[in-house]
Amino acid sequence: MSGVSRITVxxxxxxxxxxxxxxxxxxxxxxxxxxxxxxRRWGDIGYHYVIDRAGRVIQGRSVAYQGxxxxxxxxxxxxxxxxxxxxxxxxxxxxxxxxxxxLRHLMGRYRVPVSRVYTHRELGPTVCPGRNLQPRVASLRxxxxxx
Ligand SMILES: [Zn+2]
Numbered sequence: 001m002s003g004v005s006r007i008t009v010x011x012x013x014x015x016x017x018x019x020x021x022x023x024x025x026x027x028x029x030x031x032x033x034x035x036x037x038x039x040r041r042w043g044d045i046g047y048h049y050v051i052d053r054a055g056r057v058i059q060g061r062s063v064a065y066q067g068x069x070x071x072x073x074x075x076x077x078x079x080x081x082x083x084x085x086x087x088x089x090x091x092x093x094x095x096x097x098x099x100x101x102x103l104r105h106l107m108g109r110y111r112v113p114v115s116r117v118y119t120h121r122e123l124g125p126t127v128c129p130g131r132n133l134q135p136r137v138a139s140l141r142x143x144x145x146x147x
Contacts, residue, residue: 001066004110005076008118011129017084020054042068047079055094086130
């Protein structure tokens with residue numbers, strides 16, 4: 001991926017996630033990776049970063065490569081996914097803290113302004129990242145927490 005101009009936040013959107021241990025996170029990511037590589041025939045997991053319920057940040061697809069996370073809008077777009085289904089549960093405090101830290105880091109590193117930090121539903125017809133995460137991202141952007 002030659003250059004980054006925006007960042008998009010997602011939820012996983014399958015069954016709710018309550019586990020916080022590394023082993024379960026690894027197993028779950030393996031499922032996501034299998035869905036993305038086998039069923040959708042992508043080269044790897046479609047997201048660049050995944051944040052588990054304990055707030056761990058796991059590298060997915062290298063930022064050197066275009067992601068596969070927003071239909072028609074993947075070029076120059078970093079995908080950050082939080083494990084869980086935030087239509088049905090709320091993100092953990094640890095996840096929200098990690099999201100804030102990660103977004104600030106990525107925005108600084110790639111010089112992405114806050115106006116170019118999106119959620120999936122802002123770019124296409126989907127409920128992603130869920131009704132319980134959408135307002136949290138909106139308030140991160142508007143509160144100055146990403147400045
Ligand atoms: Zn999404």
